[in-house]
Amino acid sequence: MVISVDAMGSDHGPSAIVDGIAKSADKNPDISFIVHGPKDELTRLITRRSDLADRCEIRDMPGVVSMDDKPSQVIRGAQGTSMLSAVDSVRAGEASVAVSCGNTGALMALSMIRLRKLPGVNRPAIACLWPSRNPQGFNVMLDCGADIRADAPDLLQYALMGAAYARNGLGVERPRIGLLNVGTEEHKGRAELRHAHEMILDAQETGNFDYVGFVEGGDLPSDKVDVIVTDGFTGNVALKTGEGTAKLVGAFLKDAFGNSIMSKFAALLAITSLKRLQKRIDPRRVNGGVFLGLNGMVVKSHGSADATGVSAAIKLAFRLAQSGFQDRLAERVARAAASVEETRPAPDEERT
């Protein structure tokens, strides 16, 4: 299994990314890497790690896509950048999946241009994992920010793609899907949501999922649902709000345990449990937004990801590639598109 990694774009520089690659390489002997970035620096970083050089092929790419570049600027100036090269390795079939910490908008724009949308997909989406009370430990939410708009047919496609992700990525046989809204009553929310509600309801059987109806923000980490469908604006705000809240509670927890000698002593006693808790809510461990709806897999890692975060994104990429997710997703979307064709009356029938 070959994974293509963009070595630039992390807030911590390429060393954090090479550290993440090394971490993943240590844990999983079945992965090798194509690493894209400035050759001299990468060679230095990679040869410092024993055995890593044998498993990494370096593609010398001096250009970097900056976090401030607009997607339109990126597209014009993409030639020679590590990001474009990382995506092109998937396009060329050299790697099963690409991982990048760079600018989300730029990565999506380049991925759409180079990999193209799957037949039948209008807007690709970014799917993220959300720690939850479900047995699988995570829920899927999409779109987390690929596109700030989504019409009812887009939301239906997100439901189909999210169901495929939950099946292949999380092993949920028949995923339960919810549509994010400001209330669970059927009359609530914007018109496109009420329309999408009907469409997703009708697609349950062909899509092999259960539709639970509208869900609210509080249901994102719940066990009522496995996949949450929403537009990319709302999804992005919800994702960052959840992360921000978890961080705040973590900081408050630290305050609480630093508060007195007694509580410091207690923290020492509880250190194993606290570490387990930290692991459960650590956003770095659920790092990795998966681009869905393209002819090829791309995983977006946080720009602020450190070695642990990068390694989590690589692990996710590996798991998805190994499950054959991409082919199944393509098949599912094609079948759904065909079934819409079938149920659509032929021009003749329409006229009668």
Next chain:
Amino acid sequence: MVISVDAMGSDHGPSAIVDGIAKSADKNPDISFIVHGPKDELTRLITRRSDLADRCEIRDMPGVVSMDDKPSQVIRGAQGTSMLSAVDSVRAGEASVAVSCGNTGALMALSMIRLRKLPGVNRPAIACLWPSRNPQGFNVMLDCGADIRADAPDLLQYALMGAAYARNGLGVERPRIGLLNVGTEEHKGRAELRHAHEMILDAQETGNFDYVGFVEGGDLPSDKVDVIVTDGFTGNVALKTGEGTAKLVGAFLKDAFGNSIMSKFAALLAITSLKRLQKRIDPRRVNGGVFLGLNGMVVKSHGSADATGVSAAIKLAFRLAQSGFQDRLAERVARAAASVEETRPAPDEERT
């Protein structure tokens, strides 16, 4: 100070609300109450509490607005309901502020009809408090769900109203305002957000606030900003997501401490610190959405609020009423509306 309380609409029934009233009455000798609901039941609940009867006037209202009623149904059938009666006490000047746990959409609809919008306000908003790292302990977010739409001029008004709330409710002299978006770069987000960005920037001086620009979901609990402005759809999702995440982390924390004998012992040692933590993140303690932009104050409490939650909502209502917030807000909005009038060219000038 008289506070008007709708005794119906809590998931825990009127007894939770009367318990909350009793809690507030105990803590604050300056409040008396007008309580709206079925007389016999309320009399029984109130007389059970020593001294409470002297401070409560009961308005016999047998009708209840259900959580499932659509706002349009509510308006037709509102006569004789505890909710309408609670709002009407503010309209009649008998009470300074109304508190209700009922259906948010219905409460807003009735409040708009009975209290009417402040001159110059197009869409009223619900402002909520968000635990934060700021010295005041909370940030303000609005709109949390009064209206699922907001245009650029609405978002500007939310900024003005939110600034007034932060000044009077939280004592922040010159509040810092942020506009919620999917990124902090100026080119990001929907067109109405980029337009609102310009409008709020221009209003800094007249509005007596500092505009920090776009903020993201992760900034809601941060100390970069005191007031976060957004539309009611996004605000509602963010609010519920934050609450859901805090609850999940709380549950994980409980798991962590119940995990082994050692950690149970540690929890015992740290009990004071853990209780303080719980208090800091307990959504019941920040319970109370304030309706802004009406001729009169209404505080919406969670439907799931227990006595602690109801008491927190009453405390917030009291603090705002005492600060003379309503008059200052009205003055501020009127002045802003006038200044927009002034800068608008006269019809003659426009033609030249």
